[in-house]
Amino acid sequence: MTAPQPLAPGEIGTWAAPGRVNLIGEHLDYVGGPVMPIAIDLRTTVKVRRRDDGKVRVWSAISDGSVEFDATTTPGDVSGWARYVAGTVWALAQSGRTTGGADLVVSSDVPLGAGLSSSAALECSVAVALAGAEGWEIDPIALALTCQRAENEYVGAPTGSMDQLASMCGEVGHALLIETAPTPPTVRAVPAHWVEDGYALVVVDTQAKHSLATGEYGVRRAQTEELSALLGVEQLASAPPDSVLKVEDPVLKARLRHVITETQRVRSAARALSARDWRQLGQLMTASHASLRDDYDVSAPELDLTVETVLEHGAIGARMTGGGFGGSAIALVEAERVGALTEAVAAAFARVDFKEPRTFVVSPAGGATRLS
Ligand code: ADP
Ligand code: MG
Numbered sequence: 001m002t003a004p005q006p007l008a009p010g011e012i013g014t015w016a017a018p019g020r021v022n023l024i025g026e027h028l029d030y031v032g033g034p035v036m037p038i039a040i041d042l043r044t045t046v047k048v049r050r051r052d053d054g055k056v057r058v059w060s061a062i063s064d065g066s067v068e069f070d071a072t073t074t075p076g077d078v079s080g081w082a083r084y085v086a087g088t089v090w091a092l093a094q095s096g097r098t099t100g101g102a103d104l105v106v107s108s109d110v111p112l113g114a115g116l117s118s119s120a121a122l123e124c125s126v127a128v129a130l131a132g133a134e135g136w137e138i139d140p141i142a143l144a145l146t147c148q149r150a151e152n153e154y155v156g157a158p159t160g161s162m163d164q165l166a167s168m169c170g171e172v173g174h175a176l177l178i179e180t181a182p183t184p185p186t187v188r189a190v191p192a193h194w195v196e197d198g199y200a201l202v203v204v205d206t207q208a209k210h211s212l213a214t215g216e217y218g219v220r221r222a223q224t225e226e227l228s229a230l231l232g233v234e235q236l237a238s239a240p241p242d243s244v245l246k247v248e249d250p251v252l253k254a255r256l257r258h259v260i261t262e263t264q265r266v267r268s269a270a271r272a273l274s275a276r277d278w279r280q281l282g283q284l285m286t287a288s289h290a291s292l293r294d295d296y297d298v299s300a301p302e303l304d305l306t307v308e309t310v311l312e313h314g315a316i317g318a319r320m321t322g323g324g325f326g327g328s329a330i331a332l333v334e335a336e337r338v339g340a341l342t343e344a345v346a347a348a349f350a351r352v353d354f355k356e357p358r359t360f361v362v363s364p365a366g367g368a369t370r371l372s
Contacts, residue, residue, distance in 0.1 A: 007105050010049045012133050017124035017368035018043040019110035020117045020166035021203060021330055022321045023175055023273075023281075024288050025266040027296055029160025031224050031259055032181030032235025034266040036273075037162055038192065038201075038364040039170020044108035044121035045371065046129040051101030058085045058126075060106040071099045075154045084119055087154025088126045091146045097136050104129065111358070114205040115320075115327025119155070120163035123147035128168075128368045140367065141184050144168040157214065158221050159323070161185055170367035177270045181235045190273050192364050199278055200335040200361045202310070204345055206302035207355040208326035217323055220298065223255050237263045258295040262288060282317025282332045289319035289329075298324030302354055306331075306345055313337070313344040 018039040025035030051057075057068040060081060067082035071089060078086035085106070089099060104126060110118040124147050131138050138146075144164040151157050151164070165178050165187060174189035194201065228236045230252075231243050236259050244260060247253040265284045272280040289307050293299040303320040306329040310318045315331040322328060333341055342359040349357050 007047045007049050007103060012048050012050060014045055014047045014371040015125055015129035015132055015368065016043045016045045016371050017121045017128060017167045018170055018365050019121045020163055020170070021201070021328075021362055022162065022166075023330070024269045024285055024319070025162075025178075025262060026288065026292055026319075026321070026324070027220060027298065028237055028259065028262055028266070029162035029178075029180045030158070030221055031228075031237045033237030033259065033263045034270075035162045035178050035180060036175050036190070036266055036269060037166040037178070038175050038362075039166050039367050040116065040203075040362040041365040042110045042116065042362070043365075044106060044110055044118065044125040046125040047105040048129040048133045049103040050133055051103060053101050055101050056085070056089055056099065056104065057102075058082055058104040058106060061108070062112065071101055075156075083155050084122045084150065085126050087150030088123045088147055089130070090154050091150040092127065092130060094149065095142075095146050097131075097134065097138070099130050099134060102130060102133060111205055113209050113327070114207075115322030115324075116203070116205070117163040117167065117322070119151060119157070120147065120167045123150050124164055124167040124368045128370070132370055140168045141165065141187065145184065158218055166367075168368050170365055172366045173364055175273055175364060177266075181237070190270055192273060193276055194278060194332065195335075195363060197276055197278060198335055199316075199332055200338050201363065202315075202331045202333055202338055202341060203321075203328050203360055203362050204306045204310070204331070205328045205358040205360075206300070206306060206326060206349075207357055208300055208302040210300055210325035213323060213325040216298065216325060220255070220296065223252060224259065227252055227256050227259075254295040254297070258291045261291055261295075265291075278332060279316055282315070285317035285319045285330070285332060286311065292320055292324060296324075300324065300326050302326065302349070302357075303329050305348055305352070305354070306357070309345050309348040310341055313341045315341060
């Protein structure tokens with residue numbers, strides 16, 4: 001059993017990248033729509049030491065022992081958690097940056113598989129650590145897209161670009177309004193002042209991890225591609241609102257309705273955030289949840305129960321966040337009510353024998369960076 005090594009001689013430094021919470025704009029980052037996440041104050045750190053033998057070895061606190069692979073790894077070589085790291089090494093090499101070798105020691109306080117993007121935090125922290133160790137100057141948006149490629153093509157998860165862009169580009173005290181199309185995406189920081197105005201953003205990690213998540217995510221992607229072909233549009237998020245009338249199939253119609261209404265909600269939410277109109281932002285979040293539950297069909301009983309319970313206990317808005325089928329929900333609530341809300345959610349979960357949820361407050365944090 002090898003615990004993560006302290007990495008003394010030859011150690012170059014420590015880099016970090018955060019998890020994220022999406023405020024609004026769910027399942028829009030693969031249809032060319034806008035999304036509005038924050039990077040959060042939970043992060044993954046990577047210590048790095050260079051090697052000159054063309055090998056990469058990685059330790060993580062979540063696992064006994066370490067995993068070693070070639071810097072010229074190709075998809076399929078590495079399985080398990082280390083494929084997120086190997087994928088990042090591979091995607092960097094695909095963009096012309098092959099490392100000469102490295103030892104990497106990973107630790108994280110982003111909960112794994114909770115919908116807070118521990119996967120992007122891992123890819124982005126490894127990417128900035130390798131770039132730092134090698135002296136590569138890479139634009140953060142390009143580096144985020146490299147990390148997305150790792151997740152898509154090496155890990156095999158068909159996710160959009162939001163998670164990596166949020167982790168790479170986060171700004172303290174700001175949400176990020178990201179336009180995911182045209183390529184490359186653009187990221188605009190929008191000041192997020194709810195804390196100064198007496199509100200808190202609460203995350204409820206429901207502890208529900210649904211096995212259908214990956215398969216159903218792929219199904220949603222396929223349905224949006226079918227819709228784009230049917231309507232003859234490049235990016236489904238820019239289909240005109242009345243195109244819903246052209247779709248006969250009730251399931252596809254509902255999926256399209258989510259994409260179109262959610263796109264409108266993100267734009268309204270960015271205005272509400274700038275105007276510090278918390279009631280309006282909250283209403284848009286709650287409407288987003290209803291759309292994800294009813295039209296996009298990606299919620300879960302634990303997420304619905306959380307949203308229902310927090311709204312009954314003073315939250316001014318709440319929704320699932322991330323891909324869905326489990327994971328986390330968020331609530332915007334007056335700071336003094338956080339304790340009561342936390343207790344109410346725990347009690348509601350206990351009543352129906354759901355696993356005990358974990359509730360905590362997050363605030364908008366900075367993106368991937370060097371720590372030491
Ligand atoms: P999420 O990104 O919502 O946390 P994912 O399923 O996309 O969920 O990614 C979680 C997976 O990422 C974990 O199961 C693990 O394989 C990998 N991972 C994330 N963080 C770490 C870490 N610190 N150490 C090792 N593996 C990690
Ligand atoms: Mg992930």
